[in-house]
Amino acid sequence: MGPGLSSILTRLMLREGFADISLRFGGILTLKTLPFVLLFPVVVGSLAYGFAWITGLVDYVHTSGSFIWALMGSVIYQMFAGTLFGVISSAGEELGWRGYMLTRLITAGVPKPILTSGLIWGAWHIPAILLGSYYSGPSLGLSIILFLITISSFNFVISHLRLSTGSIWPAILLHASWNAVIQDSFDLSTSGENAYLWTGESGILVALVMLFAVWVFSQRSQLMQHKI
Secondary structure, X not given: OHHHHHHHHHHHHHOOOOHHHOOOOOHHHHHHHHHHHHHHHHHHHHHHHHHHHHHOOOEEOOOOOOHHHHHHHHHHHHHHXXXXXXXXXXXXXXXXXXXXXXXXXHHOOOOOHHHXXXXXXXXXXXXXXXXXXXXXXXXXXXXXXXXXXXXXXXXXXXXXHHHHHOXXXXXXXXXXXXXXXXXXXXXXXXXXXXXXXXXXXXXXXHHXXXXXXXXXXXXXXXXXXXXX
């Protein structure tokens, strides 16, 4: 909630108003993003965590019943219910990150504003990693580097959704969907001494999959711009 509250206080102190926060829904452009918003974390999790489970790099946390059905049930529940429940906490961040910081960096003419905002977003989490309370793997230095790669890659995707739709809602929903599916489904289904080395937001496999996702997303964005 901190980034959102900070942005609101800054707006009030500087008398900037709230017109540019983009709380409007965005109409058909926002609706078109919903399948992507819900499925993106599922695809990332399936590739990264699935590979780690199959190869034995980490352990799958067994539950009663079939492995596939148990995992599918958890993922589907988090896709919808988890995303819905997470909207408030995600809005508390997005109002600050994509609702304020990103647009101000662009307006100020800061070079590579999306990359810059992603690194700032990642750096905001580093104290928690150093304290061992957030995705702290065997090597703190490596965890921080991988986390910055993952979070900057995620920021690339989420920022383009926010800018292309003109609405903050796709960013809020994707953030909520990511937290629900990755953290509350895939992370909780994973254990092992090196779980945070290979999986999680500071994991090698998640970072690699996210880099690939950015490449695919950027290629698709360039193709759409070319067609237009």
